Amino acid sequence: MPSPIVTSIPPVFSRKDAEGREIGEAYLARCVQSWRDCGFDPVTVNSVNEALHPLIATLGIRVERVPRDAAAITGRPHVFLQDLLDAARRVCGERVFITNADIELEMTSDASARVARLGPMQALALRRRDHNGEKNLDTVPYDSGVDLLGVGRSALEGIDAGALVFGMPWWDHFVPLMLLWRGAEVAPGSGALAWHLDHDGRWNKKQYIRSGQEFLRLIDAVPADMRRDPWVSDHVARLRRIRRGAYGTNLARQVEARLVAHLMPRARIHIRRVLRETSLANTAVLDRITGGA
Numbered sequence: 001m002p003s004p005i006v007t008s009i010p011p012v013f014s015r016k017d018a019e020g021r022e023i024g025e026a027y028l029a030r031c032v033q034s035w036r037d038c039g040f041d042p043v044t045v046n047s048v049n050e051a052l053h054p055l056i057a058t059l060g061i062r063v064e065r066v067p068r069d070a071a072a073i074t075g076r077p078h079v080f081l082q083d084l085l086d087a088a089r090r091v092c093g094e095r096v097f098i099t100n101a102d103i104e105l106e107m108t109s110d111a112s113a114r115v116a117r118l119g120p121m122q123a124l125a126l127r128r129r130d131h132n133g134e135k136n137l138d139t140v141p142y143d144s145g146v147d148l149l150g151v152g153r154s155a156l157e158g159i160d161a162g163a164l165v166f167g168m169p170w171w172d173h174f175v176p177l178m179l180l181w182r183g184a185e186v187a188p189g190s191g192a193l194a195w196h197l198d199h200d201g202r203w204n205k206k207q208y209i210r211s212g213q214e215f216l217r218l219i220d221a222v223p224a225d226m227r228r229d230p231w232v233s234d235h236v237a238r239l240r241r242i243r244r245g246a247y248g249t250n251l252a253r254q255v256e257a258r259l260v261a262h263l264m265p266r267a268r269i270h271i272r273r274v275l276r277e278t279s280l281a282n283t284a285v286l287d288r289i290t291g292g293a
Contacts, residue, residue, distance in 0.1 A: 002036070002039055002040055002041035003039065003040055003041065003092065003093070003095060003097055003115075003116060004040065004041050004042075004043045004062070004088075004091045004092050004097065005035050005040035005041065005042055005043065005097040005098070005099055006043045006044075006045060006064075006084060006087065006088040006091065006092070006096070006097065006098050006099075007042065007043070007044055007045070007098070007099050007100065007101045008044055008045050008046060008078070008079050008084060008101060008166055008167060009028070009044040009046070009052075009053050009055075009056055009061070009101045010050075010053065010076075010101065011050055011051040011052060011053050012024075012053070013025070013027075013028045013053055013055075013101070013102075014199075015027045015028075015102070015197055015199055016199070017133055018132050018133045025055055027102070027197055028053070028055055028101070028102075029055060029059060030104060031101065031102060031103060031104050031105075032055075032059050032061065034104040034105045034106065035099070035105055037105075038105045038106070038107040038112055038115075038192075039107075039112045039115070039116060040097060040105075041062070042059075042061045042062070043061065043062045043063075043064060043087075043088075043091050044056055044061050044062070044063055044064070044101075045064045045065075045066060045079050045083065045084045045087045045088075045166075046063065046064075046065060046066070046077075046079065047065070047066055047067075047068065047069035047077040047078075047079055048065045048066070048067055049069050049071070049077045050069065050077040062091070064087040064090070064091060066079055066080075066083040066084075066086075066087060068080065068083065070163075070165040070168075073163070073165060073168075073207070073210065074165055074168060074203075074207060078165045078166065078167055078168065079165070079166050080161070080163065080164070080165055080166065081161040081164040081165060081166045081171045081174075081175075082160070082161040082162070082164070084098070084166045085098075085156060085159065085161060085175075088156075089153065089156060092153065093153070094118075094120065094152065094153055095116075095118040095120075095150060095151065095152050095153060096149075096150070096151050096152075096153060096156055097115075097148070097149070097150045097151075098148070098149045098150075099147060099148045099149075099194075100147045100167065100196075101167075102196060102197065102199075103128060103147045103148065103194050103195065103196055104194070104195040104196075104197075105126075105148065105192070105193070105194055105195075106192065106193040106195070107191060107192045107193075108191035108192075110191050111189070111190065111191030111192040114187065114188070114191075115150055115187075115192070118150050118151070118152050118187055119152050119185070119187075120152035120153060120154035120155065121152050121154050121155050121183065121184050121185055122151070122152045122155070122184060122185045122186075122187045123149070123150065123151045123152070123155055123176075123179045123180075123184040123185070123186060123187065123289060124148075124149070124150040124151070124186070124187040124188075124189050124192075125146040125148065125149050125150075125176055125189065125286075125289045125290045126146060126147060126148040126189050126192055126193070126194040126290060127141035127142055127143065127145070127146055127147065127194065127286070127290055128141065128142050128146075128147040128194040128195065128196040129141050129142070129193065129194065129195055129196065130142060130196050130197075130198045131195060131196070131197060131198065132197070132198055133197070135195055137193075142196070143283055143286065143287075144279060144283070144286070145172040145173065145286070146172045146176060146286060146289070146290060147172070147194045147196065148192075148194050149172075149175060149176070150187070151179060151184065152184070155179050155182065155184040156179075158182075158223075158226065159175070159178050159182075159226075160218065160221070161174065161175075161218070162214055162217065162218045163214050164211060164214055164215065164218070165211065168203055168207055168211050169203055169207065169208045169211045169212065170208075170211040170212055170214070170215040171211070173215060173279070173282045173285065173286070174215050174218060174219075176285055176286060176289040177219065177232060177235075177236075177282070177285050178222070178226070179289065180229055180231075180232050180285060180288060180289055181222065181226060181227055181228065181229050181232040181233070181236075182226045182227075182228050182229070183228040183229055186288065186289055186291060188291055189290060189291060190291075208275070209271060209272065209275060212271075212275035212278065212279070213271070213275075215278075216239070216243070216274075216278070219236055219239070231288075232285070235281070235284065235285060238281060239278050239281060242274055242277045242278055242281065243261065243265075243274050244258070244261050244262075245257040245258035245259070245260065245261030245262065245270075246258070247273065247274075247277040257270075257273065261274075
């Protein structure tokens with residue numbers, strides 16, 4: 001029986017091919033079919049305030065409606081990460097799978113079988129490979145996030161995702177960090193690939209900063225009984241040192257960073273630098289949950 005895979009398909013889905021022609025509907029249909037080919041049953045989570053893309057009905061995709069949206073934050077009725085996680089737990093059985101809507105998946109039969117056997121405290125994640133229409137296995141995977149998460153149901157229990165928004169920056173740093181911190185075992189992703197057609201029109205700096213500050217607030221608030229992995233605890237301690245100005249490529253920049261952190265901790269330049277350094281540091285978390293792939 002196929003395992004549900006949860007995403008949030010927007011009401012308008014536009015993509016262009018290498019010649020600039022609109023292929024949004026065809027590409028979305030290709031993504032959905034790829035999930036089914038890998039043994040998944042697609043589910044889209046959308047706000048009650050959001051129109052549904054016509055292909056959702058055409059392709060027979062299950063819909064889970066949630067009562068609120070993040071329009072006040074993003075300007076569009078995106079779903080909050082917490083609502084998507086809650087919906088995923090409702091529709092999924094022993095394991096939960098989450099992907100971004102514009103990801104094509106490929107899996108060998110061995111990889112599909114392994115994914116279908118994820119244990120209650122196991123986690124699997126894939127980084128995507130970007131392309132412009134021609135897929136190339138030599139392409140270096142995108143290292144600043146993940147685009148497929150598979151996790152045993154028990155590993156998700158109790159995670160508070162606050163006001164993070166699915167599809168906006170930092171959600172795919174927060175969930176992997178939390179899974180590892182509470183002791184989830186990493187399952188190998190060998191034999192599985194995530195492809196992404198490159199496109200314009202992503203988040204803006206204001207959304208990045210707002211989401212990054214929420215990420216930092218949430219990791220500070222994690223209960224002690226969920227901080228089970230010493231490596232992640234050390235990593236989070238490093239992120240706190242970054243906020244105190246422990247960054248810079250040379251002595252002069254390091255002294256400047258500490259002075260700004262001490263004298264002007266709310267200064268926009270300090271916040272931007274902290275989030276940049278935090279994101280770079282989190283590459284180690286993403287490396288770990290993806291097995292370095």
